Amino acid sequence: MATKKMISVTTKTGDKGTSGLANGKRVPKSSFIFEVLGTQDELNSWLGVCISKLSDDFADQREFLYEVQDTLFYIGAEIAQSPKAKLEETSLTKLERFSDKLQAGMEDGWTTKFLYPGGNQVAAWIDVARTVSRRFERTVVKHSQEELISPLILKYVNRLSDYLFVLRCYVNSREQYEERKFSYKEKVIKGTK
Template identity: 35%
Template sequence: MAIYTKGGDQGQTSLFDGLRVEKDSVRVDTYGTFDELNANISLAEKFCQSHENRQILQTVEYHMFYLQGEIATKDTAKFLAQSQTITAADTKMLEDVIDRYTAELPPVRSFILPGASVAGAQLHVCRTVCRRAERSFVKLSRDVHFRPELERYVNRLSDFLYIMARSEDYEALVNDVTQQVLEIYSRLGAAR
């Protein structure tokens, strides 16, 4: 079976509910940018040193499908009847991670470079793509009504990605220092 349908050869695409729209519409740009974000989150997750962070990011990857699906549907009721969607619990999960990691990590007193580790750098890429997706979402929201819970989730997402980047940078720092200490002890033991 071919993966192409030829349905978009004239510059249109189908939304979740079957409605045909122009491929360069704000709606398509918005869910497409969230799709780009999700691919970047998947890449970041592969670089993470923290097992917990990998699990959290995998959960967010699934949330992104629900988010994109709802944005890609003009008839929200049809989407809600056929798919999972973003809930208050999903937004609370982001807030809980933000609050817990903010309390656990050393305070930030100045601007930080975007990523001291590969995972941290990739999560900062995610954060910037998220901000672009959020700007597109806000633009679309001027003409399209979205559920408040979807708006809250989108608004929390970039803060979540920022704190995840900080967490991975800190994890890498701790692992690096631990490795250096072990090497010193190993050299001291060999010298005896």
């Protein structure tokens, strides 16, 4: 019986502080592109946490989050200059459609006030993913000021955090969690009046 040779994840090609892009070019690990790709990876990991926490009551959203993860891999590959990767317009359309559908389902309870992050545990995890999504968007925008980034990617990453906000509201609504709404109040700081 032939034994299988284990494939090592260690390539040692980055031992001198460089890493390879999808097009084969090696660049310093300190290059901003790796901040972008690292944030994309972090966001994808947080989405994995959210997927693992969503109950079967949210199976359709859980399945859609798998698609979002897949799309993020394509975005990362396109940013890393893979000649094979290209984000499709249908990904953006589907993201917008899912967001609109969820929001329409909460029409009676929708608020225009700022909401405190959190709610039930799943919504709190989604809020964390939402904030990482916003950071990912900022890194993509900054990177686009130096490198050509598809306008479709910029639109998608902008809409993604919107969808995640709507999803956390939807989860809280379905779980009958009463949102804490922030409102501005005049506060007197001791010693100022």
